[in-house]
Amino acid sequence: MYPTDFAVKLTHVTKSFTQWQRDNTGQSLVRNLIKPEKRTIVALNDASFHVREGEFVAYAGPNGAGKSTTMKLLSGMLIPNSGDISVLGRSPQKERIALMQKLGILFGNRTELWWDHPVIQSFEWKKVVWDIPDPVYQQNLKMVTELLDIVPLLKTFARELSLGQRMRADLAMMLLHSPRIILLDEPTLGLDVVAKRQMIDFLKKINKENGVTIIVTSHDMDDLEEMAERILMISDGKIAFDGGFQELRNITGNLTRIVVAMEDSLVPQIGIGRLLSSENGVYEYDIDLTQLPIKALLGQLSEVEGVRDVEIKKAPIEQVIAGLYRDWSGK
Amino acid sequence: MAVKNKVLRILKLFGISARMDLTWLLRDTKYAIAGITADIISNLSTVSGIYLIALRFNGIGGLNTDEILFMMAYSTITTGLFIMFGSGNNIHISRIIGRGQLEHLFMQPLSLKVQLFTSGFTPFTGGSNFVVGCIMLIIAMQRLSLPVTVWWVIFLIAYILATMTIIVARAYLVSSAAFYAPVAAEEISSAAIEGTWLLSTFPLSGMPSIIQVSLLTILPEGLMAWFPSLCLLGRAPLNFTEYYPLAFALILSLIASYVFRKGLNYYVKKGSNRYVPYGFRR
Numbered sequence: 001m002y003p004t005d006f007a008v009k010l011t012h013v014t015k016s017f018t019q020w021q022r023d024n025t026g027q028s029l030v031r032n033l034i035k036p037e038k039r040t041i042v043a044l045n046d047a048s049f050h051v052r053e054g055e056f057v058a059y060a061g062p063n064g065a066g067k068s069t070t071m072k073l074l075s076g077m078l079i080p081n082s083g084d085i086s087v088l089g090r091s092p093q094k095e096r097i098a099l100m101q102k103l104g105i106l107f108g109n110r111t112e113l114w115w116d117h118p119v120i121q122s123f124e125w126k127k128v129v130w131d132i133p134d135p136v137y138q139q140n141l142k143m144v145t146e147l148l149d150i151v152p153l154l155k156t157f158a159r160e161l162s163l164g165q166r167m168r169a170d171l172a173m174m175l176l177h178s179p180r181i182i183l184l185d186e187p188t189l190g191l192d193v194v195a196k197r198q199m200i201d202f203l204k205k206i207n208k209e210n211g212v213t214i215i216v217t218s219h220d221m222d223d224l225e226e227m228a229e230r231i232l233m234i235s236d237g238k239i240a241f242d243g244g245f246q247e248l249r250n251i252t253g254n255l256t257r258i259v260v261a262m263e264d265s266l267v268p269q270i271g272i273g274r275l276l277s278s279e280n281g282v283y284e285y286d287i288d289l290t291q292l293p294i295k296a297l298l299g300q301l302s303e304v305e306g307v308r309d310v311e312i313k314k315a316p317i318e319q320v321i322a323g324l325y326r327d328w329s330g331k
Numbered sequence: 332m333a334v335k336n337k338v339l340r341i342l343k344l345f346g347i348s349a350r351m352d353l354t355w356l357l358r359d360t361k362y363a364i365a366g367i368t369a370d371i372i373s374n375l376s377t378v379s380g381i382y383l384i385a386l387r388f389n390g391i392g393g394l395n396t397d398e399i400l401f402m403m404a405y406s407t408i409t410t411g412l413f414i415m416f417g418s419g420n421n422i423h424i425s426r427i428i429g430r431g432q433l434e435h436l437f438m439q440p441l442s443l444k445v446q447l448f449t450s451g452f453t454p455f456t457g458g459s460n461f462v463v464g465c466i467m468l469i470i471a472m473q474r475l476s477l478p479v480t481v482w483w484v485i486f487l488i489a490y491i492l493a494t495m496t497i498i499v500a501r502a503y504l505v506s507s508a509a510f511y512a513p514v515a516a517e518e519i520s521s522a523a524i525e526g527t528w529l530l531s532t533f534p535l536s537g538m539p540s541i542i543q544v545s546l547l548t549i550l551p552e553g554l555m556a557w558f559p560s561l562c563l564l565g566r567a568p569l570n571f572t573e574y575y576p577l578a579f580a581l582i583l584s585l586i587a588s589y590v591f592r593k594g595l596n597y598y599v600k601k602g603s604n605r606y607v608p609y610g611f612r613r
Contacts, residue, residue, distance in 0.1 A: 015602060072602065077437045079599045100440035114351070114612050121351060128347040129439055131340070147523065167455075 006086065007181055007213040008051040008074060013083030014237075015044040015069055043069040044080070045237030051215060053180070056207045059217045059225035061234035061314075067217040068107075071185045074215070075105050088180060101130065104179030108186035111170055113158035119169045120154040123176060130177040137176060144172035147202055164195030171199065182206075184216040188223045192331070200226050222316050234325070240324050252324055253288035253313035258297070260285070266306035272297060281308075286315065288302070332532035352453040367459045374410050374460050377530055378403035382496035386535075388598075394539020397474040398564060399534060404467035405563075406556035407533045409462025414453075422499055422520070425506035429517030430607035431597060443595075458524035470508045475564070483563070486573075493580035497554055498524060500580070500587035507587075510594030513605045528586075529540065533554030535570065543569055547579075554579060 021037040029036065038090060043066035050062055051057050061067050072078040073085055076092030085092055090099050106112075113122045126146050127137045145151050149170045153161060161169060167187065174182065184203075188196045204227060206212050218224050224231060225245050233241040233248075241248060258267050263282045273287030287297065294312075355362040380548040387392050394402070412424065414450035420426045424447070427433060436446050458469070472479065505523040531552040535543050546553035554576050559564040572578075 017603075017604075069602070072434070075438065077434050077599065078602050094439065095441060097440050100438060105438050110435070110608060111439070111607070115609070117351060121354065125347055125351065127341055129441065130472065131343075217504075 002329075007052040007053040007055070008049075008215065009084075009086040010050070010070075011048050011152070012074075013044050013047050013085060014042070014081045015066070015073060015078065016040050016042045016081055019155070029078075029302070032098060033190070044073070046083070046233070047237065047239050048083075049232055049239055051213060053213050054162060054211045055230060056204070056214045058228035058231040058232065059215055060221065060224055060231055061240075063219060064321070066235045066237050067219075067234060068185050070217075071105070071107075071183050071217060074183055075099075075103060079184050100181045101177065104158050104174040104177070104182040106170055106174050106182070106187055108184070108189035111158065112173055113166065113169055116157065118155050118157055118254040119127060119150070119161075119173075122169075123154075123173055124157065126173055127178050132177050136178060140176045140178060143238075143314065144175050147205065148172050149199070149247045158321045163190050164198075165193060167191060167195065167199065168188065171202070174237050179212065181213045183216070184214065184217055187216060188218060188220065196223065203227055221320065233320075235264075235324075249290065250319070252320050254290045255319055256287050256289050257313050257315055258285045258287060259283070259309075259311040260304075260307060261309040261311075262304040268304050268307065270300055270304055272300060286319075333538040338498070341445065341449060343541040344353065344445065345452050348449060348452035349454050352455045352457070356455045363456050367456060370414060370446050370457075371463055374407055375463070380389075381532055381534065385597050390409060391534045394536050397471055398560070400467065400472035401475060401564065402534060403532065403557050404464050404471050405459055405491075405560045407464030409464075409468055409491060409555065411458065411464045412491070412495055413498060415457040416495075417460050418457055419451040421447045422502050423506070423524075424503055425509040425520040428506060428509035429605070430511040431513065431603035431605040432488040432607070433603075435612075442523075454524065456607060466509075476526050477564075480511055487490070487563055490563065491574055494555055494559060496575075496584050497551055498582040500584040501551070501613055503591045504583070504587040507590045507594035510598045513603055527552050532559070536561070538583075547571070547575070551583070 010133060011043055018038040018040055020032075021039050022032050028037075035166075048064075059067055059070065069078065073080055074087055074092060076096035081094050087099055088102055092099055093187075096158045102307060112126075113119060117125075123141065126132070127134075145154065149169060150168050150172055153165055153169055156292070158166065159171065171187070174296075182203075187203075191199065200223070202218070207214050210313060214228075216224065216227060229244065231241065231243065231248060232239055241251075257276075258272065260270075260283045262268055262283065264281065268283055272292060273285040276286050278284070289297070296305075301307060376377045381391070382396070382403055385394070385396045390396055391399060417423070427436070436443055439446055452531060466497070473498075476484070479549055502520045502524055506516070508519055530550075532555070533552075535546060535553050535557045543553060547558060553560070558568060559576050561568050562576070567573045
């Protein structure tokens with residue numbers, strides 16, 4: 001039996017894959033006929049973490065870090081090489097069918113809607129397949145259609161929806177069976193600002209008001225910080241950080257990139273952060289906003305001669321993780 | 332009680348598939364009717380070619396024209412059932428495996444068996460061949476003045492189920508290759524089944540026995556219509572027992588089940604890096 005005090009619990013989970021390798025040389029072609037060359041990729045390496053019921057957890061990491069693999073392990077789509085996984089006290093690998101009644105999964109780049117049918121038809125299909133009692137279905141349908149503003153979309157064919165509309169319809173469909181845990185893999189992928197805002201607000205609302213446990217993956221730190229209270233960072237198959245966003249910032253600093261575009265042949269005379277690159281009059285700096293507050297930064301920039309454009313953006317997640325490792329090795 | 336609930340659940344799943352099929356038909360009626368007509372014409376042209384040869388030569392290999400019509404009716408019924416239950420690639424499963432779409436099935440709170448059994452049911456857009464086959468069967472039976480008993484009907488149903496089992500088992504057996512080579516084997520099921528479809532409607536009576544035996548064992552096209560039809564006409568060929576199709580279906584389905592499970596086990600251990608976003612639902 002698995003303990004039931006956690007919504008999700010991974011204990012020393014390792015998951016690896018093999019990838020076929022080949023180049024275009026004749027020698028490689030012949031060698032692969034006899035003994036194919038393979039490379040082992042470790043997606044999760046002795047990873048352990050837990051999530052309590054009602055938590056909203058961000059699961060972050062660079063592309064290929066093992067985020068989607070974790071989602072698939074939690075939903076019983078993959079079997080780990082070793083270690084234990086428990087979701088709502090059940091093993092996803094052994095009790096997938098029972099678990100799917102309580103789990104909602106959404107992959108940002110996939111749809112569960114029936115392509116050549118109106119959205120409402122997909123919802124009714126879900127009602128039968130998940131065996132959702134009619135009062136529960138009606139209540140949830142009312143809730144999701146109102147909150148996600150999809151009433152005008154119900155009669156529209158899924159194939160005719162925009163990406164943002166499709167994601168909202170998919171999200172609504174996922175919630176029709178009142179899942180206790182939601183796994184979202186890159187749900188904001190490709191969404192515009194308005195659609196992203198709608199999705200984030202909705203997720204926060206159902207987490208707060210309905211107590212639904214949510215685990216969301218993304219490689220966009222800004223999105224994650226908007227949504228979740230706790231962040232798990234994965235790198236090279238290991239949990240590199242587990243804590244709050246403020247705690248993360250205390251360790252890594254508020255890493256930010258400033259891109260300054262200058263008028264012809266002028267060089268910005270500023271002493272902010274570290275210059276990362278300069279090309280065709282565009283200068284990119286790496287700064288820590290905990291050391292240089294945004295107000296002071298803008299003040300400095302406003303005094304620089306010949307500035308054509310300024311862009312301020314969050315540092316890529318890879319850099320945040322690299323900062324974490326630097327910090328640890330410094331200890 | 333548990334069995335009753337399971338049966339009711341399966342009926343409900345068939346029901347939603349049928350309902351979605353009907354709404355699809357009524358929504359795009361012109362296209363749906365064109366599709367149904369094309370299906371009927373395609374299948375009738377396959378079987379009518381054989382029937383016309385039988386008419387011209389007054390039978391084929393010891394089978395008279397009415398017996399040929401009976402065999403063609405049997406073939407049309409099994410083709411009809413294949414189309415009626417096999418929409419959505421649930422029989423051509425190599426497409427779902429090869430395209431990395433099994434994960435859509437894993438998300439549902441149903442066993443894979445139940446999902447695959449019920450998800451491709453299209454009685455309205457896919458039932459025309461079955462109906463045409465039944466009409467052809469009644470005409471052939473009347474012309475042959477077959478003495479129809481309860482046992483004969485039971486055997487007819489058993490043979491049709493055996494033929495369907497062989498078709499599905501063969502599709503799943505070859506489709507298992509897609510677990511290991513998703514790109515190369517994506518279309519292996521349709522290649523294996525539809526590639527030899529024409530052969531399955533050909534009466535093998537009068538052929539050298541080595542060909543007949545080969546087509547009843549290695550490549551079981553003779554079990555698609557010829558052998559069961561002769562059994563139902565009371566003349567099991569080659570001194571084989573009339574239970575042979577049932578035994579073959581059982582053995583093949585056991586082998587297919589073992590190989591498919593092994594492949595599925597490989598899939599959940601290794602996963603699939605490939606994903607194609609179309610074709611698992613229409």
